[in-house]
Amino acid sequence: MERTRNFCIIAHIDHGKSTLADRLLERTGTITQRDLVQNQVLDDMALEQERGITIKLHAIQMKYQHTDKNEYTLNLIDTPGHVDFSYEVSRSLNACEGAILVVDATQGIEAQTISNLYLAIEAGLEIIPVINKVDLPSAEVEKVSQGIVELLGCKPEEIIPASAKSGVGIDEVLAAVIERVPPPVGDAEAPLQALMFDSVFDPYRGAVVYMRVVQGTVREGETIRFFSNGKEFEVEELGILKLRKQRTGSLSAGDVGYMIAGVKTVADTNVGDTVTHAKKPADAPLPGYKEVKPMVFSGLYPTVSEEFEELRDALSKLRLNDSSLVYVPESSIALGFGFRAGFLGLLHMEIVQERLEREFGMSIINTVPNVEYIVEIASTGERVVVDNPSDLPDPGKIDHVEEPYIVAQIITPAEYMGNIMKLCMERRGVYLNTTYIDPTRADVQFELPLSEIIFDFYDKLKSVSRGYASFDYEFKEYRQSDLVKLDILLNGEPVDALSSIVHRSKAYDWGRRLCRKLRELIPRQMFEVVIQAAIGTKVISRDVVKALRKNVTAKCYGGDISRKRKLLEKQKEGKKRMKQVGAVEVPQEAFLAVLSMDE
Amino acid sequence: MAGLYVHIPFCEKKCIYCDFYSIESVHDYDAFLASLTTEIEMRARLLPVGRSFHSIFFGGGTPSLLSPAQLGGILETLHARFRFDPLVEITVECNPGTIDVDKLRGYRAAGVNRLSFGVQSFHADDLEFLSRIHTAEEAETAIRTAHGAGIKNVNLDLMFSLPGQTPERWMANLERARALGTTHLSCYSLTIEQGTPLARMVARGMVGIPPEESDAALFELTMQTLSDWGFRQYEVSNYALPGFESRHNLTYWRHEDYLGFGPSAHSTIHGRRWWNVSSLQTYLERIRGGQLPESGGEFLSADTLRSEHIFLRLRSEGISLPDFTRLYGSDLHADNRDFIDRCIADGMLVIDSERLKLTRKGLLVCDEICAELK
Numbered sequence: 001m002e003r004t005r006n007f008c009i010i011a012h013i014d015h016g017k018s019t020l021a022d023r024l025l026e027r028t029g030t031i032t033q034r035d036l037v038q039n040q041v042l043d044d045m046a047l048e049q050e051r052g053i054t055i056k057l058h059a060i061q062m063k064y065q066h067t068d069k070n071e072y073t074l075n076l077i078d079t080p081g082h083v084d085f086s087y088e089v090s091r092s093l094n095a096c097e098g099a100i101l102v103v104d105a106t107q108g109i110e111a112q113t114i115s116n117l118y119l120a121i122e123a124g125l126e127i128i129p130v131i132n133k134v135d136l137p138s139a140e141v142e143k144v145s146q147g148i149v150e151l152l153g154c155k156p157e158e159i160i161p162a163s164a165k166s167g168v169g170i171d172e173v174l175a176a177v178i179e180r181v182p183p184p185v186g187d188a189e190a191p192l193q194a195l196m197f198d199s200v201f202d203p204y205r206g207a208v209v210y211m212r213v214v215q216g217t218v219r220e221g222e223t224i225r226f227f228s229n230g231k232e233f234e235v236e237e238l239g240i241l242k243l244r245k246q247r248t249g250s251l252s253a254g255d256v257g258y259m260i261a262g263v264k265t266v267a268d269t270n271v272g273d274t275v276t277h278a279k280k281p282a283d284a285p286l287p288g289y290k291e292v293k294p295m296v297f298s299g300l301y302p303t304v305s306e307e308f309e310e311l312r313d314a315l316s317k318l319r320l321n322d323s324s325l326v327y328v329p330e331s332s333i334a335l336g337f338g339f340r341a342g343f344l345g346l347l348h349m350e351i352v353q354e355r356l357e358r359e360f361g362m363s364i365i366n367t368v369p370n371v372e373y374i375v376e377i378a379s380t381g382e383r384v385v386v387d388n389p390s391d392l393p394d395p396g397k398i399d400h401v402e403e404p405y406i407v408a409q410i411i412t413p414a415e416y417m418g419n420i421m422k423l424c425m426e427r428r429g430v431y432l433n434t435t436y437i438d439p440t441r442a443d444v445q446f447e448l449p450l451s452e453i454i455f456d457f458y459d460k461l462k463s464v465s466r467g468y469a470s471f472d473y474e475f476k477e478y479r480q481s482d483l484v485k486l487d488i489l490l491n492g493e494p495v496d497a498l499s500s501i502v503h504r505s506k507a508y509d510w511g512r513r514l515c516r517k518l519r520e521l522i523p524r525q526m527f528e529v530v531i532q533a534a535i536g537t538k539v540i541s542r543d544v545v546k547a548l549r550k551n552v553t554a555k556c557y558g559g560d561i562s563r564k565r566k567l568l569e570k571q572k573e574g575k576k577r578m579k580q581v582g583a584v585e586v587p588q589e590a591f592l593a594v595l596s597m598d599e
Numbered sequence: 600m601a602g603l604y605v606h607i608p609f610c611e612k613k614c615i616y617c618d619f620y621s622i623e624s625v626h627d628y629d630a631f632l633a634s635l636t637t638e639i640e641m642r643a644r645l646l647p648v649g650r651s652f653h654s655i656f657f658g659g660g661t662p663s664l665l666s667p668a669q670l671g672g673i674l675e676t677l678h679a680r681f682r683f684d685p686l687v688e689i690t691v692e693c694n695p696g697t698i699d700v701d702k703l704r705g706y707r708a709a710g711v712n713r714l715s716f717g718v719q720s721f722h723a724d725d726l727e728f729l730s731r732i733h734t735a736e737e738a739e740t741a742i743r744t745a746h747g748a749g750i751k752n753v754n755l756d757l758m759f760s761l762p763g764q765t766p767e768r769w770m771a772n773l774e775r776a777r778a779l780g781t782t783h784l785s786c787y788s789l790t791i792e793q794g795t796p797l798a799r800m801v802a803r804g805m806v807g808i809p810p811e812e813s814d815a816a817l818f819e820l821t822m823q824t825l826s827d828w829g830f831r832q833y834e835v836s837n838y839a840l841p842g843f844e845s846r847h848n849l850t851y852w853r854h855e856d857y858l859g860f861g862p863s864a865h866s867t868i869h870g871r872r873w874w875n876v877s878s879l880q881t882y883l884e885r886i887r888g889g890q891l892p893e894s895g896g897e898f899l900s901a902d903t904l905r906s907e908h909i910f911l912r913l914r915s916e917g918i919s920l921p922d923f924t925r926l927y928g929s930d931l932h933a934d935n936r937d938f939i940d941r942c943i944a945d946g947m948l949v950i951d952s953e954r955l956k957l958t959r960k961g962l963l964v965c966d967e968i969c970a971e972l973k
Contacts, residue, residue: 526967527945550815552965554787554836556914557848557856558604558865559619562872562897565907571970583941 001071001188001254005181006212007128009075010117011102012110012470016132018370020102020164020173021076027170028062028074031243057255058198059095059210068180074177075256077212079116079196087292090119091272092197094288095212095256098126098181100173100489101148105131105139105161108441109147110470111411117151127152128176134161135168147438172507186253191282192216192224192275194251194259196276199269201321207263210241210256211275214286217252223278224261226272232278233261266323292324294342295404296454297387298349299330299367299497300356301338303579304587307362308337314360315339318352325352330388334495334581335365340388343369346454365579367497368594371450374402374478390496392485395536401501402478404450407432410461412469414442419464427452428503447476451501454594486511488518489532489539490584497591508540513597521590524548529584543587601868602654602850603681605635606861607662608879611697615730615800620863620877621660631879634671634886636676636862641891643680646858646868649841653680654688654847663693667705674710683759688846690715690754695741696733703704703748712816714787715754716741721761721775722768725761730796742779752843759821760814762790762806769817782843786821787836788814815963822959835962852915854908862892870899901927910969917956931955935939935972942968 011017025031047502062074093099099120101199103109120127130149134141145159160176162169198210218224218235225232237260239247240528251257256501263269272294274285302311319325325348327341343349349369356362373386378399386392392401408429412420414436421431424446432445448457453473484507498518501508511533518531522545529545556564578585589596609628610621634905653675657670665673670691677683678683689715691706703714718738719729723911733741745753755776759769776784791798791808800806808819822832830838834852837845850857863877873896876882885892899907905927912918923931932939932955939955942948947961957965 032820199617491904500869526942526947526964526971548964548967550818552835553915554790556835556911557851558859558867559863559874561851561865561867561907561911562874564910565903568906568910568966568970570965575970583937 001186001252002183004073004075004183004254005098005177006075006077006096006184006254006256007100007177007181008079008120009100009102010079010120011132012104012107012113015104015107015110015113015591016164017102019065020100020130020132021078022172023167024074024076024174025060025062026531027167027174028064030060030062033486058200059241059243061246061256064174064178066175072178074174077256080362087290088198088271089116090123090288091195093125094125094272094286095195095197096123097184098128098177100177101129101152102132103129103144103148104132105141105144107134108113108140108144109151109411109437111409111443111472112470113325114151114411114437114443115409115472125182127154128173129154129159130162130169130173130181131159132162132164134245135163135166142348143438143440147441150438153521184254186213186215188217190215190253191280192218192277193282193286194218194275195286196269196273196275198228198269198271199263199266199321199323202260205236205260207260207266207269207320209259209261209263209269209275211249211251211259213253213255213257215253215282217250218259218275218277219250222233224259224275225278225281226270227276228289229273229290230444231263231267231268233263235259235261248521265320267319270323276403284534286480292344294324294326294344295371295450296343296345296349296369297340297372297386298343298369299335299338299365300327300333300341301332301335301365301367301497301579302579303363303365304496305336306496311356311364313340314356315318315341317360318355322352324348327547332367332390332497334497335367335579338365342387357509358565363588365497365578365588365591367591368500369454370501371404373483374502376400376402386501389485389499389501390435392501393408395484400480403481403482405447405476405479405485406450406453407475407476408446408448408453408471408473410444410446410469410471411437412442412444414440416465416469417442417444420444420461420469421546423457423460423464424448427457439452449479449481449503450471450475484535486514487534488514489530489534490522490581490586491527492532493582495581495586498593500594505536511535511541514593515541517593517597518590519545520594521587522584523587525585527583600653601650601742601851601856601858602847602865603787604654604656604847604857604859604866605662605677606859606864606875607657607659607665608862609659609664609677609765610661611664611694612730612732613796615728615796616789616792619658619660622787623960628665629670630883632672634883635673635861637886638672638892639676639680641886642858642860643833643966648682650682651684652687652858653684653852654845655683655690656847657689657691657694661694661697662691663702666875667702667709670706670711671709673786688713690845690847692717693734693741694731695737696731698744700744700747703745703750709747712750713752713754714745714750715783716756718755718776719758720761721772725758725768728761729758739775739779743779745779751782751783754782754785754845755779756785756787758787758789759817760809762808764809764817766817766820769820770824773821777828779928783837783838783845784830786825788818818963819959822962832959832962834967849915850903852911855909867899870904872897872899891958909972910965913955913957913969913972914962914965917951917954920950920953920955931972938971 009017059077065071077092078096079089089475128385131144145156149156160169160172194213196209196211199207202208220235220238222235223232239245240249240257264433276282302308315327323346327339330340331337353366356364375384375386376399428449430447433442461471482504483501484504486500486502486507487494515531515533528547531543532539533541578587608621689711692715693712694717721735721738742753757772776819791801825838832838833844856868862879862882865874873893875892876894882892949956
């Protein structure tokens with residue numbers, strides 16, 4: 001245990017976390033150049049590679065001979081890098097004793113880095129600051145180090161200048177991990193306490209649990225228990241994680257490794273849970289476990305109604321390795337049978353939608369995402385949770401509606417402060433305070449309704465700050481708001497799947513923009529389509545998609561028939577991708593029109 | 600019953616909008632005619648005897664570039680190899696700039712009883728834009744020449760929705776055609792076909808295509824006017840005085856078999872469709888090598904036939920619902936009850952003596968309706 005170091009890397013997207021990880025693996029001989037063909041080794045889901053985000057965390061063990069001639073075992077635990085996954089980040093941080101803080105020399109510290117850094121400091125981790133990309137012409141090493149010094153209260157010489165791309169500073173980083181990060185403490189003879197920081201699904205073996213043993217020892221053949229749900233399983237295989245799994249038969253205090261225990265679904269394996277022995281359990285779980293709560297809800301419907309069962313099947317398979325996805329069946333008058341799904345955030349929602357389409361070949365309609373509201377019923381004082389706008393009770397029955405608020409932390413160059421203030425005010429934000437990280441960079445805090453940031457807040461923030469501002473948030477509380485249900489009617493029929501809950505002050509503008517966007521998205525068809533936005537029975541906006549005037553092939557002779565038939569088949573295929581709502585054909589993207597509304 | 604088509608792949612000059620196969624160079628018609636004869640003979644040996652044809656159509660290209668002797672030669676070969684109805688309709692597509700009374704008399708002597716003139720417009724500037732080789736005067740005199748040669752059954756092709764075409768200018772064309780005593784009119788909305796010079800001109804913004812609204816208005820004007828004058832619209836773009844419907848064109852829209860000869864010609868016989876190579880060079884080489892000049896083909900499944908039946912019949916005489924059920928074993932109306940009833944209520948479809956037909960309003964969006972029908 002004296003020669004084991006457990007650490008992670010904290011960095012903003014694109015600041016070079018994956019590249020640095022690759023260099024460490026290379027330098028310690030854990031992988032070869034050839035293994036790197038897929039560029040960054042730790043992100044192995046195709047989607048992750050495309051989006052450049054580590055969605056699921058993993059761990060890998062390295063061996064490194066230090067200048068003291070001793071060989072050290074270094075466990076690198078990877079962390080996801082997006083606001084949607086901050087709880088997962090906190091769990092993987094808790095599996096470590098140290099963290100490398102990577103800051104891009106050309107960008108400086110970003111909001112997300114700071115919030116993750118705070119989590120790391122809270123978890124008592126030793127922080128090793130690294131300035132990456134120091135060899136770039138636009139690098140501002142001096143300024144960035146000053147920011148780090150102010151943030152960490154460290155000495156400037158403790159900051160390691162590096163370039164993961166060209167390999168500069170890698171040995172120094174490894175040396176610092178060994179010298180500065182304390183070895184794990186724990187008693188191999190104590191009752192078992194292992195922190196589960198991730199699990200992935202293997203179609204042949206079931207859930208593969210990634211864990212850090214904090215106390216005690218676990219061996220194959222023993223029966224273990226999960227603290228959160230009390231479920232017990234017999235351990236089939238234990239081992240450590242190299243590039244591939246390496247079976248060791250047991251794991252002891254301080255070790256990071258994997259466990260296979262015949263767990264059929266990852267839904268049983270909750271990130272942050274504590275694994276203990278069934279026979280001689282620990283008295284208490286490790287602190288910090290929370291049930292992950294979805295923040296954003298949306299309807300998921302098959303474009304073709306008959307594919308409901310296929311969608312159910314696909315979702316249950318997705319859930320096998322994404323336990324943060326929750327869903328229950330629901331039905332919509334417009335869309336038929338589908339599911340209401342809860343997601344950690346908008347990114348998570350997009351990932352689920354993409355995986356359903358790519359991995360399961362499903363054609364999906366995703367309805368407008370919304371947050372979860374609490375509605376207090378006037379007559380009874382009963383508090384009802386509403387996660388689907390069409391479930392909002394009749395306004396006459398409502399005493400009041402509450403919506404979730406978050407605290408947003410925005411790090412921005414001072415010159416964009418004005419723009420950001422304006423943006424947050426438009427989003428019903430309440431200003432809290434500003435602190436300066438360095439003379440040119442501010443850390444601004446706002447309270448905002450969650451519903452105001454789930455759509456396009458992040459994009460807007462980037463555009464008003466020329467891409468420089470960064471953002472993180474955490475849930476604060478539920479607050480009473482003046483909210484109304486805005487309905488959309490097509491040819492006079494309300495389309496429940498297009499309803500949304502909006503603040504009364506914004507309802508008119510919202511309705512007008514939504515109608516206009518729908519007019520663009522709904523193609524002209526044989527019959528005129530009237531689009532209306534209404535609050536209750538009051539129509540507040542109206543737009544019309546005019547009927548198609550002429551569509552007929554002029555010439556159709558012997559040589560045209562096959563071609564004409566194929567064109568018609570193509571046209572029919574296109575129609576299949578649209579949803580028939582009453583007599584109106586509505587394209588999939590119209591259900592997410594809100595996400596692409598213009599100002 | 601079946602129709603027979605012969606493709607003559609030569610033009611003096613290609614028109615900017617046309618995507619039919621033809622070549623402009625000076626040619627050895629004799630080599631082509633020899634190969635055509637061979638193709639007809641090869642095909643005749645493969646097809647079951649006893650089938651009778653009700654029409655022959657010479658299309659192109661510009662069939663009227665052929666001399667009466669050349670055309671007569673083809674007809675002789677056909678008559679020697681196939682059986683024809685006593686009243687067989689024999690049509691030749693003519694460019695008004697390529698004919699005189701002697702040539703048409705010769706055609707008539709060879710058996711031709713119907714002519715189809717590619718007039719397109721009686722306005723000189725339209726003809727210039729379309730790069731037609733004939734003049735407005737030649738367009739005028741063509742039909743008189745046909746009458747003079749003793750051929751009364753004459754079609755004129757006219758085009759609407761030309762750039763800058765006003766309803767008045769289009770009406771002038773229709774009136775001219777009527778005054779000349781035509782028995783049949785094909786009125787096509789200008790279509791931008793991929794790969795044509797016109798398509799490139801449009802893409803470069805050199806030509807402005809009239810918007811859908813004015814195209815629709817001209818189409819409506821055409822339907823109304825010609826109906827007022829006693830022409831029956833028996834297909835989207837085709838109008839005839841009673842009894843002058845083209846038997847050959849009905850072959851396609853009634854989903855009957857047809858046999859085609861020459862480069863790019865299509866055929867459909869007994870549920871198999873095939874098409875010849877769209878290259879004179881390859882065509883000649885194949886035939887010289889003793890091979891059929893087919894470049895592709897398909898077997899038409901019941902589903903395919905069903906879907907073709909719907910769009911071909913709907914754009915012409917309508918779908919006989921009892922016949923449809925008998926042919927495909929499914930009830931079209933029952934399978935599309937909501938949609939069909941809505942179209943009927945909206946005045947786009949009618950059911951007349953168990954025949955599902957498009958109204959004028961429905962014809963405007965014929966392709967949309969076909970795409971909706973399951």
